[in-house]
Amino acid sequence: MREAAIAVFRGVRRERTVPAHVYETAGTIILNVSATVLNFAGILLLSRLLGASGYGEYALAIAWASVLSIVAVLGLTPLVVRRVAEYHQARKLGLLRGLLRRTNEAVVLASVITMVAAGVVSWLIYRGQPELLYPIWIATLLVPLIALTSLRQAAMQGLGKVLLGRIPETLAAPALLILFAAVAWATLEHFTASWATVAQVAATFIAFCTGAVLLRRTLPAATSRTTTEYDMSSWRRSGVPLLLLNLVMAANQRLGTILLGALGTAAMAGVFNVAERATAFISFVMLAATYPLMPRVARLHASGDLTGLNRLVVLTARGVLLFALPTGLVLIVFGPQILHLFGEDFGGGATAIRILAIGEVANVLTGYGGLVLVMTGFEKDLTRCAALGAALNLGLSAVLIPSFDVPGAAVATATGVTFSNILMMWLAWRRLRIWTGVLPIGRLRPRT
Numbered sequence: 001m002r003e004a005a006i007a008v009f010r011g012v013r014r015e016r017t018v019p020a021h022v023y024e025t026a027g028t029i030i031l032n033v034s035a036t037v038l039n040f041a042g043i044l045l046l047s048r049l050l051g052a053s054g055y056g057e058y059a060l061a062i063a064w065a066s067v068l069s070i071v072a073v074l075g076l077t078p079l080v081v082r083r084v085a086e087y088h089q090a091r092k093l094g095l096l097r098g099l100l101r102r103t104n105e106a107v108v109l110a111s112v113i114t115m116v117a118a119g120v121v122s123w124l125i126y127r128g129q130p131e132l133l134y135p136i137w138i139a140t141l142l143v144p145l146i147a148l149t150s151l152r153q154a155a156m157q158g159l160g161k162v163l164l165g166r167i168p169e170t171l172a173a174p175a176l177l178i179l180f181a182a183v184a185w186a187t188l189e190h191f192t193a194s195w196a197t198v199a200q201v202a203a204t205f206i207a208f209c210t211g212a213v214l215l216r217r218t219l220p221a222a223t224s225r226t227t228t229e230y231d232m233s234s235w236r237r238s239g240v241p242l243l244l245l246n247l248v249m250a251a252n253q254r255l256g257t258i259l260l261g262a263l264g265t266a267a268m269a270g271v272f273n274v275a276e277r278a279t280a281f282i283s284f285v286m287l288a289a290t291y292p293l294m295p296r297v298a299r300l301h302a303s304g305d306l307t308g309l310n311r312l313v314v315l316t317a318r319g320v321l322l323f324a325l326p327t328g329l330v331l332i333v334f335g336p337q338i339l340h341l342f343g344e345d346f347g348g349g350a351t352a353i354r355i356l357a358i359g360e361v362a363n364v365l366t367g368y369g370g371l372v373l374v375m376t377g378f379e380k381d382l383t384r385c386a387a388l389g390a391a392l393n394l395g396l397s398a399v400l401i402p403s404f405d406v407p408g409a410a411v412a413t414a415t416g417v418t419f420s421n422i423l424m425m426w427l428a429w430r431r432l433r434i435w436t437g438v439l440p441i442g443r444l445r446p447r448t
Contacts, residue, residue, distance in 0.1 A: 031163055032288040035170035036281060042178050043277055044342055046196055047270070049185050052345030056270025057193035060261040061135035062142075062200065063254040063273070068118050069146035072111040076103045077154040078294070078374045084158025085295040086302060093222055094229035102230060103151055111144035118143070131193065132266065138197040145201075145208045152215050161218050162291040168207035168214070176203035255393050255416075256409035263401045267345065272406045274342050275349035275356055276413070278335070282327045282360035286320040290371060297368075297375040309372070310434045317367035317438050324364040331357040352410035359414025362421075367436035369424030381427045389420025 047055045080103060087096040118140050126133040149169055156165025180199035185191040256276065261269040293316060300309040331338065335353035339346045373382040393416025400408030428434050 031166060031170055032284045035174060036284055038171065038174035038178070039277070042174050042181070043274060045178055045181060047274060047342040047346065049181070049191055050193060050196060051343065052267040052270045053265070054193050054196075054270075056261065056266035056268065056273070057131055057135055058196045058270075059257055059273035060132060060266060060269050061139035061193065061197050063257040063261075063269075064118070064122070064136050065139035065142040065146065067254050067258075068114050068140065068143045069111075069150070072114045072143050072147040073107055073150045074103075074110055076107065077150045078379065079103075080151055080154035081157045081294050082298045082375060084155050085160075085298050088159055088220070089299065092229075093220060093226040095231060096219075097223050097226055098228045098230040100151075100155060101228060104148065107147045107151060108144065111147050115140045115143050132261070135193045135197045138194060138201060141201045142204055145204045149204075149208055149211060152211050156215060156218055157291055158295055159218055160295065164214055164218065165211070166291065168211040169204075172210060173203045173207040176206055179203075255390070255397060256413045259394075259397045259401055260406065260409050263398075264405050268405050268409075271339075271346050271349040272352060272409050274339065274346050275335075275353040275406070275410065278338055278353055279328075279331055279356040279360050282324050282331065282357060283320075283364055285323045286317075286364055289316050289320060290368070293368065294371060294375055297372060301376045306432060306434060313368045313372060313434070313436050314438070317364070317436065321364055321438050324361055328357045328361040349406055351407040355407060355410040355414050359410075359418050362414075362418045365438050366418075366421040366425045367438055369421065369426075369428040369436040372428045372432065372434055372436055373424060376432060378427070378431055381431065382424060385420045385423040385427065388423065389416045389418075392416045392419050 046058060050058060080099065083099055084096060087093070087099065119137060122133060122136045126136065153165045153169070156162070177199055180202055181191075181196055184195050184199055188195060257269045257273045260272050293313070296312065297309055300306070300312065332354050335357065336347065336350040339349050339353060370382050370385070373379065373385075393412050396412035396415055397409055400412055402408075404411075425436050428436050
């Protein structure tokens with residue numbers, strides 16, 4: 001009798017055990033909150049020290065580095081998350097080792113080529129504007145650091161070490177940027193966008209080295225003693241569409257800052273960048289949940305549990321919405337006051353921050369359609385959706401920015417990203433009968 005009672009008690013405890021991904025998501029949210037506070041403090045400091053024009057020069061350089069790093073990473077991060085999760089679960093350590101080796105080699109080569117090409121192209125475009133050219137040249141040093149960091153974070157996601165994999169870049173890097181920028185401002189006669197970019201490179205390098213040590217300690221000990229194996233044909237088939245996907249998604253995210261710098265002024269680019277970064281508060285919980293969600297979706301799809309997969313992504317998206325709605329409302333109502341914290345020069349972004357906030361809430365409502373597509377092997381569909389959204393963003397930007405400057409860029413960005421997310425949600429339903437939107441459309445019946 002006693003043994004039966006103990007068995008029942010243990011069964012109840014097992015049933016009440018909170019799923020691991022809930023703890024991972026909660027931990028990632030806490031990590032993202034800390035990172036958001038640090039990033040906000042960094043933006044506030046740099047905008048105050050540099051002004052709208054100087055901050056715009058810095059933001060333009062970082063935007064270029066972000067896009068170029070996406071080129072250099074060759075779209076391999078979703079592939080690495082998916083394959084590492086599969087290989088680790090199946091104990092295929094030879095393929096795991098081969099995947100990490102080959103992807104890192106490819107990214108190093110791509111980074112060098114991208115840096116050289118970027119240096120030449122930026123000189124042709126900005127050779128008469130050294131205040132823009134020099135920060136961009138310095139920022140190219142970020143390309144291999146960001147690209148290799150993306151691979152390392154993807155590998156640790158696949159290994160189930162989501163939080164540990166993100167600590168160097170989400171906490172250490174922004175904290176070091178604040179420290180280095182403050183020291184440079186206190187010691188230099190003139191603190192410029194170039195010096196701010198140097199501080200960013202130094203902070204990113206230290207975080208990169210720390211992350212590399214963490215990955216080495218996280219990999220199964222037997223990995224280093226296993227014979228290296230390669231599955232190049234399979235990796236290549238997934239990698240090509242993922243490269244295109246990452247290019248268009250990165251362009252879509254940074255297009256407003258880059259085009260305002262080209263069609264407008266550096267000050268406009270700075271105002272838009274601050275408004276865009278402020279509205280990122282709305283979806284940061286959604287981003288936090290993405291990291292533990294990706295490997296879980298891959299595992300559920302591999303096991304054929306589409307019903308569980310559907311339930312997981314819908315419940316996660318609904319939980320995200322509980323945070324996104326009040327945050328979006330605060331930014332819509334108090335956006336001008338928030339922008340004035342960065343300096344009087346940033347007050348012109350009041351309309352833009354409201355437009356971008358509405359767009360961010362709309363994106364949360366569409367849920368995780370893109371994540372479901374890429375984690376279930378439909379990366380080509382995801383690439384088409386992102387490309388159509390980027391094309392719409394580009395077309396609207398070309399039309400609206402000359403007449404409406406910062407608000408025009410906000411309309412183009414919000415419209416392009418929302419359009420692509422709606423397409424992703426629809427394709428996830430069409431391909432898998434998985435509805436990722438927050439609002440239900442009836443009884444969900446995933447394909448079996």
